[in-house]
């Protein structure tokens with residue numbers, strides 16, 4: 001079978017970036033070369049494997065120090081952290097929450113767990129985050145501010161919060177989104193699951209929203225096996241977050257008293273131990289990620305039908321996943337390209353299926369999603385493991 005020129009060009013570009021690759025190149029592999037064994041063994045040796053222990057406290061302190069927030073609360077996974085974030089900013093059953101249509105399903109699911117309804121927003125083509133300019137126009141047509149609240153005129157529901165998601169590690173336009181939230185009376189939450197190590201105007205992601213969620217799933221830049229965290233600069237919310245994620249138990253030497261319906265969303269000590277060892281290495285991984293991104297940018301720059309997605313002008317990306325955008329005309333070749341890459345062991349991936357195409361969210365309210373629909377057709381994520389960058 002003869003290859004279409006685009007496929008040959010992209011495979012050539014990948015050969016330039018990864019000349020000495022093995023037979024299979026994963027999309028994003030975890031890396032355990034630090035003190036992971038030592039810290040996990042310490043948990044096993046001391047018996048502190050479960051819901052409390054010194055590594056949980058240490059991981060929380062180190063996360064806060066690293067991201068520059070006042071408080072970090074470790075959680076069992078990023079989805080649980082996001083669920084708590086929405087609960088903390090007062091998302092109630094029957095509310096709506098603005099969510100990007102282009103995101104991982106957990107962002108929308110966290111809204112549903114609160115009994116609320118996701119309301120899908122379009123993205124900007126620069127950062128792939130929610131486009132503030134178009135959202136502002138849209139809200140001025142369909143929503144109105146009443147006192148402290150924003151009401152969706154069509155559904156009559158309150159729009160309580162907006163989740164800004166930093167797609168593939170690229171910080172989104174937080175100033176623009178913050179301005180909309182201030183104008184309309186909407187709470188700003190950050191889904192920073194993909195953006196540990198990314199900065200918006202010099203400040204680590206997760207600092208602008210009232211609360212933010214991180215993920216330490218196995219495919220993220222730092223992993224605890226499974227895990228997540230809530231970040232906040234509001235110490236009162238932070239205290240409540242810790243209380244709610246630890247079954248809302250009142251401190252007492254022996255009795256079990258709980259003052260509200262809490263959650264068992266704690267991160268086990270053994271996972272936190274892994275996280276402490278991983279965090280120690282993050283600052284050596286970020287330059288490798290950037291080196292890999294530059295190589296992709298140069299190699300793909302020679303192909304007229306493809307562009308490399310660069311970090312936006314307002315931030316520094318951790319380049320968690322490197323992305324290639326096909327020209328509009330070449331979008332029809334995306335699946336042929338994916339298949340050709342898989343044939344030679346390169347585990348590239350398309351973008352997520354947009355949220356409004358999933359059966360459970362088909363009828364959710366949404367604005368016109370023309371950019372997200374374009375991106376969905378044209379985007380490919382390329383292998384982005386730290387080790388690939390170290391070879392650069």
Ligand SMILES: *Cc1c(COP(=O)(O)O)cnc(C)c1O
Nearest residue numbers: 077078079104106193215216217
């Ligand atoms: C990974 C991810 C999550 C959820 O994290 P888990 O730890 O897997 O629950 C949420 N949102 C986005 C955008 C993610 O990429």
